[in-house]
Amino acid sequence: xxxxxRSLTELADRVQIPGGDWLVGDVVRRLGxxxxxxxxxxxxxxxxxxxxxxxxxxxxxxxxxHAVARWLGFDSVRIEPGVTAPxxxxxxxxASTSPTSQTTLPDTSATTTTAVPPALGxxxxxxxxxxxxxxxxxxxxxxxxxRPESVHVVQPxxxxxxxxxxxxxxxxxxxxxxxxxxxxxxxxxxxxxxxFGKALGNDATVRSVDVAGADGGYWIExxxxxxxxxxxxxxxxxxxxxxxxxxxxxRGDHIYRLEADISLETALRIAASVP
Amino acid sequence: xxxxxxxxxxxxLVTRARAGDDAAFGALVGRYQTAALRLAAVISGSTxxxxxxxxxxxxxxxxxxxKLTDPAMVRPWMLRIVANEAKNHLRGRDRRHQRELRxxxxxxxxxxxxxxxxxxxxxAHELALALARIGARDRQVLxxxxxxxxxxxxxxxxxxxxxxxxxxxxxxxxxxxxxxxGRR
Numbered sequence: 001x002x003x004x005x006r007s008l009t010e011l012a013d014r015v016q017i018p019g020g021d022w023l024v025g026d027v028v029r030r031l032g033x034x035x036x037x038x039x040x041x042x043x044x045x046x047x048x049x050x051x052x053x054x055x056x057x058x059x060x061x062x063x064x065x066h067a068v069a070r071w072l073g074f075d076s077v078r079i080e081p082g083v084t085a086p087x088x089x090x091x092x093x094x095a096s097t098s099p100t101s102q103t104t105l106p107d108t109s110a111t112t113t114t115a116v117p118p119a120l121g122x123x124x125x126x127x128x129x130x131x132x133x134x135x136x137x138x139x140x141x142x143x144x145x146x147r148p149e150s151v152h153v154v155q156p157x158x159x160x161x162x163x164x165x166x167x168x169x170x171x172x173x174x175x176x177x178x179x180x181x182x183x184x185x186x187x188x189x190x191x192x193x194x195x196f197g198k199a200l201g202n203d204a205t206v207r208s209v210d211v212a213g214a215d216g217g218y219w220i221e222x223x224x225x226x227x228x229x230x231x232x233x234x235x236x237x238x239x240x241x242x243x244x245x246x247x248x249x250x251r252g253d254h255i256y257r258l259e260a261d262i263s264l265e266t267a268l269r270i271a272a273s274v275p
Numbered sequence: 276x277x278x279x280x281x282x283x284x285x286x287x288l289v290t291r292a293r294a295g296d297d298a299a300f301g302a303l304v305g306r307y308q309t310a311a312l313r314l315a316a317v318i319s320g321s322t323x324x325x326x327x328x329x330x331x332x333x334x335x336x337x338x339x340x341x342k343l344t345d346p347a348m349v350r351p352w353m354l355r356i357v358a359n360e361a362k363n364h365l366r367g368r369d370r371r372h373q374r375e376l377r378x379x380x381x382x383x384x385x386x387x388x389x390x391x392x393x394x395x396x397x398x399a400h401e402l403a404l405a406l407a408r409i410g411a412r413d414r415q416v417l418x419x420x421x422x423x424x425x426x427x428x429x430x431x432x433x434x435x436x437x438x439x440x441x442x443x444x445x446x447x448x449x450x451x452x453x454x455x456x457g458r459r
Contacts, residue, residue: 002393002398002453002456003393004449004452004453004456005421005449006393007393007394007398007402008402008417008421008422008452009421010386010392010393010394010399011383011394011399011402011403012313012317012421012422012424014383014384014385014386014394014399015313015316015322015381015382015383015384015403016322016381016382016383016384017312017313017316017322017325017326018322018323018326019325019326019327020308020309020312020325020326020329022326023304023308023311023312023326023329023330023333024301024304024305024308025301026326026330027300027301027304027330027333027334027337028297028298028300028301028304030330030334031297031300031334031337032297033334
């Protein structure tokens with residue numbers, strides 16, 4: 001007959017519980033935050049349910065939109081390691097999908113001293129004023145990083161997102177994944193909280209973090225990953241390039257993203273410097 | 276509740292945490308995080324949600340530190356908050372088949388040395404399913420005793436019952452669990 005007491009103790013020792021390694025840090029980081037009422041949190045989650053983000057570890061599956069659709073639903077989301085895609089995977093032909101997604105106007109305000117790696121597929125640089133006007137988005141420039149090397153407006157989403165490119169510096173070293181120091185972007189969307197809570201890969205980690213001045217944030221660290229998001233009910237691959245460490249944070253109706261080969265602490269400092 | 280004299284006692288950490296020392300509260304969390312995660316998992320049935328449940332509960336515990344009457348019993352006090360959070364997490368969606376899906380999806384690591392194990396993979400799966408099938412009250416006392424590792428006295432404190440009640444309730448829960456295991 002099975003020794004139930006010993007079996008229970010052994011089961012307790014052996015059951016795998018993801019995400020526990022960060023518990024102390026996650027709790028301590030939240031100690032000073034204002035109390036959020038359940039109803040408030042639920043409202044945020046419901047709003048977020050309209051738009052979901054998915055971080056996928058080294059994802060290279062055929063028919064990715066179909067795959068993402070299969071993973072939707074809190075109880076069925078799985079982040080599955082796939083065939084490792086090359087870091088310089090061909091970018092989507094963003095300009096060809098929508099002629100209005102990028103502009104050919106010359107950049108009059110951003111410096112262009114460093115060429116943007118063509119594999120990023122960001123197209124020509126534009127001025128910040130032009131980018132803000134076209135996408136209807138706020139200036140995402142972090143004061144800590146200062147003036148970007150170049151500014152771009154790309155799709156998705158249909159309305160466009162602003163991407164700032166930074167060359168390597170002491171703060172943001174050259175990333176072997178993106179080929180630049182840092183990428184900062186802003187686009188209109190909401191982070192779906194529960195969705196990211198489930199997003200655990202073999203070699204990449206996703207954790208919720210507090211970002212100063214933001215409604216919530218997530219830090220994706222480790223293996224390169226790709227981002228997908230829901231744009232008007234259809235899942236779009238944001239880019240085909242693989243991302244390095246990434247900080248996502250929600251502010252109002254916009255999501256900001258910082259991609260750089262840096263620590264979480266540095267990322268939080270940079271994020272906090274976005275006006 | 277420390278075992279080494281060089282480490283601060285739970286009472287010391289509670290005192291410091293109440294004075295605003297977040298690191299002291301972090302030390303308490305670190306001390307009991309394994310128990311908190313396991314408790315959240317076994318009461319909710321969801322290993323995927325356990326970390327979120329434990330985090331939410333422990334943040335609430337920090338806010339409620341002033342209500343802790345006996346700092347030496349901070350462990351059962353914190354774990355009781357975790358257990359309540361796990362129960363609240365299930366509110367409105369705890370039908371039996373859903374429970375069995377959650378417990379049945381547990382991933383159980385292999386023992387480094389199989390000879391030290393009393394559970395093979397099938398047994399572990401069946402035991403998890405049996406936990407899903409017994410009543411919530413039975414599951415809770417087993418969770419405190421065998422997953423969180425609380426003593427009878429601590430479990431009594433967490434459940435707010437007499438120590439003798441814990442003993443009898445544990446025996447009944449084990450008997451019901453055995454019945455469920457026998458139905459496989």
